[in-house]
Amino acid sequence: KKGNYDHFMQKEIHEQPHSLTTTMRGRLRDKSVVLGGLKDHLKTIRHSRRIIFVGCGTSYNAALAARPFLEELSGIPVTMELASDLLDRKGPIYREDTAVFVSQSGETADTLLALEYALSNGALCVGITNTVGSTLARKTHCGVHINAGCEIGVASTKAYTSQIVVITIMALAIGADSISTQSRRESIINSLSDLPDKVREVLRLDNEMKDLAESLMQMQSLLIFGRGYNYATALEGALKVKEVALTHSEGMLAGEMKHGPLALVDETLPIIVIATRDACFSQQQSVIQQLHARKGRLIVMCSSGDAASVCSGGSCRLIEVPLVADCLQPVINIIPLQLLAYHLTVLRGYDVDQPRNLAKSVTTQ
Ligand code: UD1
Ligand code: F6R
Numbered sequence: 001k002k003g004n005y006d007h008f009m010q011k012e013i014h015e016q017p018h019s020l021t022t023t024m025r026g027r028l029r030d031k032s033v034v035l036g037g038l039k040d041h042l043k044t045i046r047h048s049r050r051i052i053f054v055g056c057g058t059s060y061n062a063a064l065a066a067r068p069f070l071e072e073l074s075g076i077p078v079t080m081e082l083a084s085d086l087l088d089r090k091g092p093i094y095r096e097d098t099a100v101f102v103s104q105s106g107e108t109a110d111t112l113l114a115l116e117y118a119l120s121n122g123a124l125c126v127g128i129t130n131t132v133g134s135t136l137a138r139k140t141h142c143g144v145h146i147n148a149g150c151e152i153g154v155a156s157t158k159a160y161t162s163q164i165v166v167i168t169i170m171a172l173a174i175g176a177d178s179i180s181t182q183s184r185r186e187s188i189i190n191s192l193s194d195l196p197d198k199v200r201e202v203l204r205l206d207n208e209m210k211d212l213a214e215s216l217m218q219m220q221s222l223l224i225f226g227r228g229y230n231y232a233t234a235l236e237g238a239l240k241v242k243e244v245a246l247t248h249s250e251g252m253l254a255g256e257m258k259h260g261p262l263a264l265v266d267e268t269l270p271i272i273v274i275a276t277r278d279a280c281f282s283q284q285q286s287v288i289q290q291l292h293a294r295k296g297r298l299i300v301m302c303s304s305g306d307a308a309s310v311c312s313g314g315s316c317r318l319i320e321v322p323l324v325a326d327c328l329q330p331v332i333n334i335i336p337l338q339l340l341a342y343h344l345t346v347l348r349g350y351d352v353d354q355p356r357n358l359a360k361s362v363t364t365q
Contacts, residue, residue, distance in 0.1 A: 001152075008353045009353055012152070013335065013339060016203070019161070020195055024195075031185075045126070048124065050077050052080075054081045054100065055083060062159075064080055066164050072181075099124070101136055101140060103128075108363070109363050113365065119139070125139075127144075132145055146159065146165075147162070154244075205319065212340055213340055221248040224251045224271075225271065226252075226273075229326055230274045230329065230333055233333045234254075240337060262290070276303045277306065298316035
């Protein structure tokens with residue numbers, strides 16, 4: 001089943017050009033999108049007062065990555081809830097809300113309990129899952145299957161990128177009635193068609209990520225700074241490193257750096273800064289300058305061709321990735337971090353597909 005690969009996680013990382021293709025199959029037209037599972041509910045969603053994403057772990061991070069684009073196209077406030085925290089707080093949910101539950105397995109206990117809670121409060125409940133026939137798929141009012149294919153490695157990889165793509169397509173469907181965003185929508189639909197090829201391109205960084213993993217073998221901790229579309233990339237990259245490489249790692253919002261984390265910076269702590277081209281680029285450049293000034297041990301992820309400009313005034317290691325549309329860049333940017341977590345784990349001799357203490361599907365609270 002693993003084919004030419006040593007581990008399922010490795011296979012699933014490299015499968016992403018294919019899994020993304022199946023996720024998008026039948027759903028993209030020239031200038032529009034089709035989601036069979038949502039089409040009868042789009043009107044209700046467009047009229048909702050708020051869209052609430054609910055999920056755990058990687059599924060939450062995927063929703064966070066797609067949130068800016070959904071806000072942009074829908075004009076509806078989009079809020080984020082970790083399922084357990086929503087339950088702990090019994091946060092208010094109303095009939096006028098659309099609650100979107102994101103879960104690869106469709107069986108995560110916290111997510112399902114939050115679903116019960118939202119159903120009992122009268123919200124429209126939408127599911128986004130990889131598992132046909134799962135409890136989530138059955139109990140939601142409507143939804144979208146991500147069709148990424150069965151994911152076996154405990155660390156979620158291909159489901160993450162497919163979830164981002166499905167939520168992006170959902171945003172395109174919700175925004176489809178607006179003339180003012182039409183050219184933006186068409187350009188994103190074009191970028192979606194090109195995405196599998198760009199993913200193939202970024203996967204060529206495999207050996208480079210193995211070298212980087214070797215150079216980071218001794219680290220105790222790894223910080224990852226992102227912002228905007230790639231705040232989620234920082235959180236998700238750190239989650240991968242924690243859960244498979246069993247190494248402390250934290251993803252942080254770069255805008256929060258000077259509000260505390262800056263105190264951690266020294267010559268030894270490795271820090272990855274995500275600084276690919278988008279509206280936040282100049283802010284990330286100034287973050288890099290500040291980290292240089294404190295002699296931080298920097299690894300900068302930048303768009304191809306930006307190597308010379310992004311790291312002027314200090315030394316740093318670079319990860320150059322292909323540039324895609326801003327809202328799809330998180331799909332590309334997570335891949336080198338998935339590869340890094342994978343190689344770190346193998347080098348350290350840990351179990352990649354079955355990390356200690358973890359289960360693929362967390363069916364208890
Ligand atoms: C569906 C078929 C697909 C077929 C296509 C052809 C299924 C599972 N999918 O895909 O095989 O090729 O039509 O047009 O038979 N749903 C939920 N909650 C969820 C996920 C899905 O209620 O969490 C519901 C949807 O609202 C929909 C149904 O399940 O009614 C299938 O969803 P999805 O597979 O995404 O629909 P299509 O892409 O249209
Ligand atoms: C991380 C990971 C977990 C899951 C989380 C939710 O790689 O696998 O964080 O993402 O347990 O699982 P699902 O998506 O099945 O609800």
